[in-house]
Amino acid sequence: MKIGELSRRTGASIRALRYYEEQGLLSPERLPSGYRDYDERSVATVARIRVLLSAGLNSTAIAEILPNVVDDSVVLTGRCPELRDGLAVERARITERIEALVAARAILDSLIGRPLVIDPA
Template sequence: MKIGELSRRTGASVRALRYYEEQGLLAPERLPSGYRDYDERSVVTVHRVRVLLSAGLSTASIAEILPNVVDDSVVLTGRCPELREGLAAERARITERIEALTAARDILDSLIGRPLVVSGR
């Protein structure tokens, strides 16, 4: 598939997809015309990249993680203790952020007088 279709299927901009390629996160084949040709695995890879980026990981960390992904499981070998430590630190950062957001929500709930009920949830 061409880059425009991959963009539509993943929600990532064409610019972002080119950046992922520059960073070694995607490796499309190049057609004789010079066009990039992505396979179905690229859709899954882009989704993984976007999730990991949204978790605050750098593209360098993601480049180390992606080769260790088997199906939907990430298997880190003993060869990458620095990556494990970095991921543990990032997890701690996310946990702190969740706790801060939960505390902010609790304060808003108390100011409102009761939790706000959103229909459909």
């Protein structure tokens, strides 16, 4: 598929898709005309990239993670202890951010008169 179709299917801008390629996160084939040709797996890859970016990971970390993704599961081998440690730090940062957002939502709920619902999980 061409870049425009991948953009439509994933919601990522064409500019973002080109950036992902520059960063080594996507590797489309190049047609003789110079056009990029993405395979069906690129749709899932772009979705993973966007989730990881939204979690605050940078493209370098994502480039290390993507080769370890197998059927939507990340399989880290013993060869990547630094990556595992870095991911643990990122997870802790995300958890702190989630807690701050939940607290902010509770304050907003009280200000707008909505009942406060506490998730037991």
